[in-house]
Amino acid sequence: MLEVRHLKVSYGLTQVLHDVSFDVPDGKIVAMLGGNGSGKTTLLNTLTGLVKPAGGSVMFENAECAGLSAYDLVRRGIVQVPQGRDVWPSMSVEDNLFLGAVTRHDRAEIRKDQANVLELFPKLMPKLRRAAGSLSGGEQQMVAIGRALMARPRYLLMDEPSAGLAPAIVSDMVDTILALNERGLTILLVEQNIGVAAAVAEHAHVLQNGEIAFSGPAAGLLDDPAVLRSYLGR
Amino acid sequence: MALLGRRNVFLLLAAIACVVPAFANPYHLFVANLVLIYALLAIGLNILVGYAGQLAFANAAMFGIGAYTTGLLQVHFSFPFWLAFPCGALVATVIGLALALPALRLSGLYLALSTLAFAQFTQWVFLHWEKITFGAGGFKTPRISFDPLPISKPVGLYYLSLVIVIAFVIFAQNVIASRIGRAFVAVRDSEPAAASLGVDLLRYKALAFGISGFYAGTAGGLYSQMLNFVSPEGYDLFQMVLQKAMIVIGGIGSIAGSLLGAGTVILLLEALREVKGAQEVVFGGLLVLFVIFLRGGIVSVLRRYVAGWDEPLRNPQREAEPDAPPIAATVEKPAQ
Numbered sequence: 001m002l003e004v005r006h007l008k009v010s011y012g013l014t015q016v017l018h019d020v021s022f023d024v025p026d027g028k029i030v031a032m033l034g035g036n037g038s039g040k041t042t043l044l045n046t047l048t049g050l051v052k053p054a055g056g057s058v059m060f061e062n063a064e065c066a067g068l069s070a071y072d073l074v075r076r077g078i079v080q081v082p083q084g085r086d087v088w089p090s091m092s093v094e095d096n097l098f099l100g101a102v103t104r105h106d107r108a109e110i111r112k113d114q115a116n117v118l119e120l121f122p123k124l125m126p127k128l129r130r131a132a133g134s135l136s137g138g139e140q141q142m143v144a145i146g147r148a149l150m151a152r153p154r155y156l157l158m159d160e161p162s163a164g165l166a167p168a169i170v171s172d173m174v175d176t177i178l179a180l181n182e183r184g185l186t187i188l189l190v191e192q193n194i195g196v197a198a199a200v201a202e203h204a205h206v207l208q209n210g211e212i213a214f215s216g217p218a219a220g221l222l223d224d225p226a227v228l229r230s231y232l233g234r
Numbered sequence: 235m236a237l238l239g240r241r242n243v244f245l246l247l248a249a250i251a252c253v254v255p256a257f258a259n260p261y262h263l264f265v266a267n268l269v270l271i272y273a274l275l276a277i278g279l280n281i282l283v284g285y286a287g288q289l290a291f292a293n294a295a296m297f298g299i300g301a302y303t304t305g306l307l308q309v310h311f312s313f314p315f316w317l318a319f320p321c322g323a324l325v326a327t328v329i330g331l332a333l334a335l336p337a338l339r340l341s342g343l344y345l346a347l348s349t350l351a352f353a354q355f356t357q358w359v360f361l362h363w364e365k366i367t368f369g370a371g372g373f374k375t376p377r378i379s380f381d382p383l384p385i386s387k388p389v390g391l392y393y394l395s396l397v398i399v400i401a402f403v404i405f406a407q408n409v410i411a412s413r414i415g416r417a418f419v420a421v422r423d424s425e426p427a428a429a430s431l432g433v434d435l436l437r438y439k440a441l442a443f444g445i446s447g448f449y450a451g452t453a454g455g456l457y458s459q460m461l462n463f464v465s466p467e468g469y470d471l472f473q474m475v476l477q478k479a480m481i482v483i484g485g486i487g488s489i490a491g492s493l494l495g496a497g498t499v500i501l502l503l504e505a506l507r508e509v510k511g512a513q514e515v516v517f518g519g520l521l522v523l524f525v526i527f528l529r530g531g532i533v534s535v536l537r538r539y540v541a542g543w544d545e546p547l548r549n550p551q552r553e554a555e556p557d558a559p560p561i562a563a564t565v566e567k568p569a570q
Contacts, residue, residue: 045430048430049429050426050429050430069434070429070430070431070432071432071433071434073432074431074432075432079430079431079432080430080431082426082427082430086424086426086427086430087427088419088420088423088424088427088428089423090419090423091416091419091420091423095416095419098413098416099413099416099417099420099428099431099433100431102413102416102417102420102431102432102433103431103432147431148431151431151432
């Protein structure tokens with residue numbers, strides 16, 4: 001269980017997150033929705049150790065994790081799939097995947113995990129030695145997810161995986177997220193695409209101006225007037 | 235293996251290098267040794283700038299620190315060269331590691347400026363701490379002896395440089411092909427993505443600065459012994475430009491390119507030594523031409539037209555050869 005309590009984050013004098021509290025239960029998919037500038041990426045970066053919180057607590061499996069380095073959090077099983085894919089473009093797909101396991105030293109297991117990733121994303125198999133930057137947006141997203149899986153996460157924190165993808169590819173991405181969850185991964189999905197969130201998540205939160213404005217079941221999210229009002233401004 | 239691939243070409247060059255003292259006059263031997271010393275500098279700088287993406291301008295200072303430490307330990311404390319030399323490399327390595335600390339917070343232009351300020355400070359110390367460094371006039375270093383081997387000092391030093399270059403090239407190739415090399419490129423291409431996957435930025439930046447300092451310090455020790463003289467002007471801003479030019483002309487992000495760049499620049503400068511003013515004009519013109527028309531350097535042309543010039547982390551454009559199946563195909567599928 002990932003328990004976030006009263007989390008505050010500031011960039012200098014500007015407070016970006018105000019008293020954010022929510023849970024991500026084991027084995028579930030939880031969505032965090034919000035518009036541009038609502039603080040979604042800051043929240044994710046704080047949970048993965050890239051940004052230090054100004055206050056609050058992040059408990060992961062009953063241990064305090066707020067302020068730990070990204071390295072420590074990856075080793076504990078919390079891994080981020082960054083926004084905009086952010087693959088290493090000059091490196092081959094294979095090297096991108098191997099680098100996902102940079103905190104690990106079990107070579108045989110790393111190779112087995114690479115085989116698992118290629119089983120999940122067979123399209124990558126013939127492109128293993130291609131530069132990751134030369135792949136399509138959808139394939140780069142596969143590399144980004146596969147790279148994160150190579151770290152053997154238990155919690156996967158995905159930052160807008162559907163952004164910039166064609167509708168058909170978004171549908172594949174939804175299937176991928178569900179497949180990952182079926183394999184036992186707990187997922188915190190940060191999204192702008194409310195349709196994707198409604199399709200995969202059991203529970204959703206809406207972040208607005210650094211505060212959680214709505215929390216509830218993801219089913220029926222699109223019909224909830226409170227969500228539409230706070231998220232879409234209707 | 236491709237006949238004209240980089241491995242065969244460099245094996246041939248190494249074989250030729252082994253017999254150079256047999257037919258070279260003292261001047262040619264001096265130039266050959268200079269190429270070897272600059273090869274070390276270019277490889278170290280390329281690891282830092284080309285692979286790890288740290289735009290640092292302190293390599294000339296590291297070169298100077300290696301030379302000064304080696305020379306001063308011999309002069310002030312009567313250290314034998316064989317002890318002073320590794321000490322020089324070690325001091326440059328430690329200072330290189332310390333330079334990684336500002337690199338954690340700075341990047342791009344700001345990192346360039348801070349390392350340039352460090353280089354200028356080092357120059358100031360070389361020039362003004364006269365009691366220790368002998369100031370602008372520099373100082374002579376004791377000549378190394380290769381007794382009981384029946385070889386002269388220039389020949390012995392040349393072979394010492396050659397052995398070190400071969401060892402350091404092999405070391406650099408292995409580092410780049412390992413997870414360390416991948417982490418360097420990850421830091422260069424996207425620090426946030428690297429950090430989000432647990433790449434320890436301080437560790438890998440420090441490693442890149444440390445390796446670069448070690449190579450430059452080693453080169454400095456050899457250089458001080460080759461000239462038997464150390465003075466501040468050998469380690470100034472022009473020295474830095476020279477080293478940067480070598481990796482631009484040879485190929486940024488390439489060990490082979492570092493060797494080619496060092497050889498090309500030194501041989502060109504020496505060939506033009508007799509023509510007054512030509513060195514600066516040709517050197518500057520060549521640099522501009524490469525920056526505008528051939529950013530990948532000499533090695534990018536070789537990669538495009540000659541098989542076997544791909545290097546680790548630089549071969550993703552090529553499709554997997556049919557006889558080299560992807561790793562996953564060789565691994566037993568795990569049970570679901």
